[in-house]
Amino acid sequence: MPTPSESDGVVVLHAENLTKSFGGIRAVDHLNLTLARSELRCLIGPNGAGKSTLFGLLSGLHRPxxxxxxxxxxxxxxxxxxxxxxxxxxxKFQTTRIYRSLTVAQNLLIAGGTHTSNRKKNEKLSWALSTLGLDSEHEVSAGKLSHSHQQWLEICLALATEPDLLLLDEPTAGMTPEETALTAQFVVNLNRQALTVLVVEHDMAFVRYIAQSVTVLHYGRIFTEGSLDEIESNQEVRRIYLGES
Amino acid sequence: MEREDKRWWQVLNGPQELGRGRVFWCLFTFAALGLLAYPFVGSVFALSNFANFCLYVPMGLGLALLWGYSGVLSFGQSAFFAIAGYVYGIISGNLLDMPGGTLLAAAGAIAASAAIAAAFGYFVFYGQVSGWIIPLLLLVLSLILETFMAQTAGYQWRVGSVLLGGYNGMTNIPSLQIGSSIFGGASIGFYYLVVSAMLITYLGLRLLVNSHYGHVVTGIRDDVERTRMLGYNVNLMQIQVFVVAAALAGLSGVLYVSWGNYINPSSMGLLPATLPVIWTAVGGRSSLLAVLLSTVTLRWLADSLAVKGGEYAFLIMGILLLVTMLFFPAGIVVTLARHWLQRKPERRDLKKNRAP
Amino acid sequence: MSLGYLVSLLYQYADSIAFLLLAALGLMIILGVVNVINLAHGELIMMGAYITTLTYHRAHLPLPLCMALSTIGVGLFGMLLERFVIRRFYDDKLGALVATWGVSLILSQGTLLVFGPSLESVPLAAWTFSYGRYSFGGYRLLLFVIAIAIVLIAWWVFYHTRLGVRTRATMQNADMARALGVNTRDIYLLTFGVGSALAGLTGALYAPTTTIVPLMGNQFVDVAFITVVVGGGANPIVGALTSAALLSLIATPLSSTLGTFSGRIGLLIAALVVIRFLPRGISGYFQDIRYRRMARGVS
Structure with a gap:
């Protein structure tokens, strides 16, 4: 299993003092988050901790x-x-949102994926498609793909936009253990190609595969951060997951 | 250089349109040559009539682009058609002594339609309104324009030296003129102008819908939010497509007044607003070629009915529209084409089986 | 500014509200519940006027009875329309639009062919009264009263009857309503019938005030469409009332000073501005505020 790349310390993302309330509920509470280039960070936390809201703030769906x-x-x-x-x-969103009535090839074309102008991007995308087994399904209608293939297509669409920071919201939801492992390997390989990745995940197996650093969210704040070992041995973290807060 | 050509060909021959491959393009070229050769065998009257049918094709294709590929239903194409006709009449009427005045008028007319479309589009696309609001408000616009223009009779209703003409409309509109060639309704020059406009619009739009831009437009039709999250300025692109459709309607409007030298408010109202929608629905809005064929055919049909039973024309159009929407939602031409294309491999298999 | 002038303005304002409400309410109820736009709405109004006129002149029935027949007749026709056309377009709003436009053409052109370019008018009740140098038509004031009464009845049905509860459930979540035993098909059929009946009633009520021609629906639909766009389908009653009140506020001074055309163009521009900022109309905006207050963030 390849290891995530070492970060060179240059800050890619710096969110400071983010707060977002819906009605009377404060989903994100004065949160600070910093990501360095080539980091591969996992965001975990119990339901209601603010993970999706944080992603919404980062991608622009919500105003802080x-x-x-x-x-x-x-x-x-x-x-x-x-x-x-x-x-x-x-x-990449939690629920797949691909162009269901268009073919895989058309989906990728719209995302900008098959322009002959950018050879490097094309090679990267071809590699991604073949790794995930999508290269044989170019002419298949996207709505007819299996669930995991739809998830992977969605990641490829995100890749086609040539991101510097990729946000993955529960990428392995609904996947089998084998597919989860493949996804994990894929994400690590992406990270090795100098892509900063921030992942929200519930599946601890996946987190274990890829985690370089882990951030735990609770009640809209950062509860603690550290390596996976540190997090797993943290009694406090166990407590918030088991419901005693 | 060869690779460039090949990509250009791929785009033209692309998947977003019915009719591809060698056989299709051979037939297409044959048909185009036939159109270009028609003046040698047809009478002036037949040419003029046929040109009258074909000048509406850019408007129809514009709606096919807007509705079929971009998912926006518009009942306002005839309004843009008529606005361009009136603006052309106003500008050219005031520039009678200026050489090239009609060309300036044509440019101004199309620009006017495009500008009004852009203004309208700003409100509806930046507001991201539900799909049904656009056709409704465009119907209202058509109705208001018709009512307004119908009461502009009298000398006080003029722009420069051109009278708006009220219910009877604007007359004596000069035909397009380049140098000393006048493209009047009964001239061979006008016939070639219209056929060129028709073919260039078709090929140009075909290139557009198969390009990357065209695919993104299709993506907008299928899922607006998804396309946004892939980094596209969806609001702006929707306005752009809307403006292109309006400009094409304006082009048809300019050709119309050049052909007939008149325009009146009855080109602006609710009944004419229906016509592009009927052509597009009956042909099949997902295919440019289908809409081209249905536009010319239905214009011919309306023309024949005007001679034998004009009062039935819109009744038949209404029935045709209802029947098409109920039983041929993809369009009659498109449905027939799909049937025919699906049956072809069967025939080939039969031939193989018969071989000794 | 004399008192008479103010009263005259109030009268025009009430007249405008009545016109907008009567023209648009049926369309808005159908939009709110069935989620389709019936482009044949203008022709349904025309049918109402024609039935009233024909029964009055040919069958010599008293006028109120003719109007009742219009309402019922057009309501039944609306149900037929729903059963044979609209039903196929439940999840294809644009398709419903185009199909009903075909119906509209058939109706208006068919009427022209069968009944000719116009019918003899229905007499207008001459209940004029004057105040100072202004005179007012009592009939149009009656229409205002009727319009408000209809809105109140609709409100009562929506919020105080079991049918209303089932209808609102269908509006909010048709699948859920079906799972709870609501016969949404019948709700749609009935709603279309009621909306059409209202259109028929409008045509009947305004028949004495205008010429009876096949395209008379046009004068109603452009304000009806604008009222619907500004009001929004989220809550037909709130939407119709607020939209009619707001639009009449804009149109009345414009048309009384600059003429009917300026009034109509003013309405179109107002509609464009409103939807730019409130894309789901006024009632949609109210609903969004309510939902935002109720919503919890999901994380």
């Missing part, structure tokens, strides 16, 4: 009540989602 987000040194807090994607911040 307080705080700001710096991406590659630039303040993107007021940018629309599509502008953030153009800057290199792309999210």
């Amino acid at each position: 009540d307080t705080g700001r987000i710096l991406f590659k040194g630039e303040d993107i807090t007021n940018l629309q989602p599509f502008q953030r994607v153009r800057k290199g911040l792309c999210q």
Whole structure:
């Protein structure tokens, strides 16, 4: 199993003092998060901890009540989602949202994936497609793919936007253990190609495969951060997962 | 260089349109040559009539692009058609002594339609309104425009030296003129102008829908949010497609006034607003070629009915529209084409089996 | 500014609200419940006017009875329309739009062919009264009262009857409603019938005030469409009331000073501005506020 790459310390993402409330509930509470280039970080936490809301703030679906987000040194807090994607911040959503009535090839074409102008991007995408077994399904209607293939297609669509930071929201939801392992290997390989990745996951097997560093969220705040071993041996973390807070 | 050509060909021959491959393009070329050779065998009257049918094709194709490929239903194409006709009449009427005045008028007319479309599009696409709001408001626009223009009779209703003409409309509109060639309705020059416009629009749109841009437009039709999250400025792109469709309707409008030298408010109202929708629905909005064929055919049908029973024309159009929507939702031409394309491999198999 | 002038403005305002409400309510109820736009709405209004006129002149029935026949007749026709056309387009709103436009053409052109370019008018009740140098038509005030009464009846049905509860359930979540035993098919059929009946009633009520021609529906649909767009389908009653009130506020001063055309163009521009910022109309906006207050963040 290849290991995640070492980060060179350059900050890719810096979110400071983010707060987001819905009605009376504070989903994200004065949260600070920093990601360095080529980092592969897992975000875990019990249900209701604020993980999806945080992703929504990063990709631009929600506006924060307080705080700001710096991406590659630039303040993107007021940018629309599509502008953030153009800057290199792309999210793969929890529920697959591909163009169901179009073929795999057409899906990729729309994401910009088969332009002959960018050879490096094409090679990277071809590698991704063959690793995930999608290269034989170019003419298949995306809606007819198996669930895991739809998830993988969605990751490839995100890759086709040439991101510098990839947000993965529960990428292995509904996958078998074999598919989870393949996805984990794939994500690690992506990271080795200098892609910063932030993953939200519930599946601890997946987290164990890939984790370089883990952040635990609880009640919209960062509970603790560290390596996977540190997190797993942390009694407090066990407690919040088992419901005694 | 060869690789460039090959990609260009791939785009033209691409998957987003019915009709591909060698056989198709041979037939297409044959048909195009036939069109170009028609003036040698046809009478002036037949040419003029046929040109009248074909000048509506850019408007129909514009709606096919807008509705079929981009998913936006518009009942406003005839409004843009008529706006361009009136603006052309106003500008050219005021520039009668200027050489090239009609060309300026044509450009101005199409620009006017495009500008109004852009303004309208700003409100509806940046608001991201539900799909049904657009056709509704465009119907209202058509109705208001018709009502307004119908009461502009009288000398006080003029722009420069051109009278708007009220219910009877604007007359004596000069035909397009380049140098000393006048493209009037009964001229061979006009016939070639219309056929060129038709073919160029078709080929141009075919290139567009098969390009990367065209695929993204299709993506917008299928899932707006998904396309946004892939980094595309969806609001802007929707306006762009809307403006292109309006400009094509404007082109048809300019050709129309050049052909007939008049325009009146009845080109703007609710009944004419229906026609592009009927052509597109009956042909099959997912295919440019189907809409081209249905536009010319239905224009011919309406013309024949006008002679023998004009009052039935819109009744028959209404029945045709209802029947198509109920029983041929993909369009009559497209449904027939799909049937025919599916039966072909069967025939080939039969031939193989018969071999000794 | 004299008192008479103010009263006159109020009268025009009430008249405009009545017109918008009567023209649009049927369409909005259908949009809110069945989620389709019936482009034949104008022709249904025309049918109402024609049935009233024909029964009045040919069968010599008293006018209120003719109007009742219009309402019932067009309501039944609406149910036929739902059963044979609309039903196929439940999840294809644009398709329903185009198909009903075909129906609209058939109805208007068919009426032209069968009954000719116009019918003899129905007499208008001459209940004029004057105040100072202004005169007002009592009939149009009656229409205002009827419009408000219809809105109140609709409100009562929606919120105080079992049918209303089932209808609202269908509006909010048709699948869930079906799973709880609501016959959504019948709800759609009935709603379409009621919406069409309202259109027929509108045509009947306004028949004495206008010429009876096959394309008379057009004068109702452009304001009806704008009212529907501004009001939104989320809550037909709230939407119809707020939209009619707001739009009349804009249109009344415009048309009384600059003419009917300016009034109509003002309405279209107002509609464009409203949907730019409230894309789901006024009632949709109210609903969004309510949902946002109720919603919890999901994480």
